[in-house]
Amino acid sequence: MTSDVNAGAAAKGLPRRDDFSDWYSEILWRAEIVDTRYPVKGVCVWQPFGFKMRSLIYSILRSLLDDSGHEEVLFPLLIPRSELMKEEEHIKGFEGEVFWVTRGGYEELDVPLALRPTSETAIYPMLNLWIRSHRDLPIRIYQVVNVFRYETKHTRPLIRVREITSFKEAHTAHASREDAEEQVHVAVEIYKRFFDRLAVPYIVTERPEWDKFPGAERTIAFDTLMPDGRTMQIATIHMLGDKFARTFDITFEDCDGNRKFVQQTCYGISERCVAAVIAVHGDDHGLVLPPEVAPVQVVIVPIVFSRDEMRDDVLSVCSELRDALDDANIRVVLDDSDERPGAKFYKWEMKGVPLRIEVGPRDLKTGKCVFVTRHDLNKFHVNLSTEEVVGMVRKTLARIYEEMKANAWRRFNDMIISLSAETTAASSAESDASDASSDTSASDEDVLSLIGAKMRGGIVNVFMCPKCGKALKELTGASVLGTPFDGRKKGKCVVCSQECAELYVARTY
Ligand SMILES: [Zn+2]
DSSP states (O other): OBOTTTSSSOOTTOOOTTSHHHHHHHHHHHTTSEEOOSSSTTOOEEOHHHHHHHHHHHHHHHHHHHTTTOEEOOOOSEEEHHHHTSSHHHHHHHGGGOOEEEEETTEEEEEEEEEOSSSHHHHHHHHHHHOOBGGGOOEEEEEEEEEEOOOOSOOBTTTBOSEEEEEEEEEEEESSHHHHHHHHHHHHHHHHHHHHHTTOOOEEEEOOGGGSOTTOSEEEEEEEEOTTSOEEEEEEEEEEETHHHHHHTOEEEOTTSOEEEOEEEEEEEOTHHHHHHHHHHOBTTBOOOOGGGOSOSEEEEEOOOTTOTTHHHHHHHHHHHHHHHHHTTOOEEEOOSSSOHHHHHHHHHHTTOSEEEEEOHHHHHHTEEEEEETTTTEEEEEESOHHHHHHHHHHHHHHHHHHHHHHHHHHHHHTEEEOHHHHHHHHHHHHHHTTTOOSOOHHHHHHHHHHHHHGGGSEEEEEOOHHHHHHHHHHHOOEEEEEESSOOOEEEOTTTOOEEEEEEEEOBO
């Protein structure tokens, strides 16, 4: 049953979610997440409601890291040029994006200072000082800081920005390669738990050689899907090996008194995790928030008008409910403002409040109140006793989370298009017929174009070797997300028939 107030059209003035780009920029200010009118390109201002949501999301991440042996630290924003430039491959990847501080007051600085684009070169010189013996290892630290990147492409709030305001970066150092490899798996598990708590679906892939983090041996990434079928990278994990340790001379003495380089990993998540919650769950009426990260979990709306003779009775019952929910540690708001009920529904639906409780004069007589769940806009009655309401609120919030997660994963899986079976058969028939030609033939281009067309619907999963993956990227502008991190099926490349792993390809943000 759908709430009659909400049946039919989208919220007034909000573009439909199908027009994702417009919907996204509109919802950010309508729901009071961020204000983009600050006079610097590619940065934005967090508003109180958005900031609360961001804090709730990051407190999940912090607790997952704290509970798995990580310690929070805070390193300076400024990195001397001399340190930033030390690791050749690393700086090649970042040089074009660095903001520089070159003056202090009236004086030119002797050593220009970079605003951190990421903190390897800030943290690793200190690890050189901190690590002496195997007893100092492992080190697992993280910080949540702002980082700056001179983004030259079209910027988009929380997704592609010049100031990433909440970059959670973890850095670890280990005595052995096996320990560092194990940490990569631990990090993947932590991130899975994090995105599960947000009910955000993902795939985990190992990025191709050409798309690794600058200076890393391996990069593993999480991607989710936006409603328009484009993917968004939401987390990365890097195996650094001893590459940075050699550059920054980070060594330790092992049990036998030998000096060795540490083995390192690093992994990060930015406020794209907030963008993912907004984009994955939102609908034509506004935000839809998983209860755990909703700044307001329950809104109580009294259905009364100023001349109602039972107005005071209704308001006092609503206050009792509010106090009882508050005592039960549920984030609750009683909206007793002068606006009409319809305007209140609109406002709180826009902000994604998971559950609305309506109480009117008739409800006092029947001893019931009305619950409306935001994710499906369904209505049902609950006995109007504080005990029953509190119990039912808890139950309902838990159910909302489960249903949101299941719905999000179902939509996600529906947008993964597996071509592994059908094109493998087609291409092996073709390659038998055209064995003579070794170059990329016209029919190979057809296969690549076909895959390019399929990508309009989401992520394409296909057997393809890295070389043909690169050709696909060049021909269609698609991104090669990579091979699945868990388990590797083997097959024949749909283009050149060489044995290879499955590849995920998509259009990306
Ligand atoms: Zn191939």
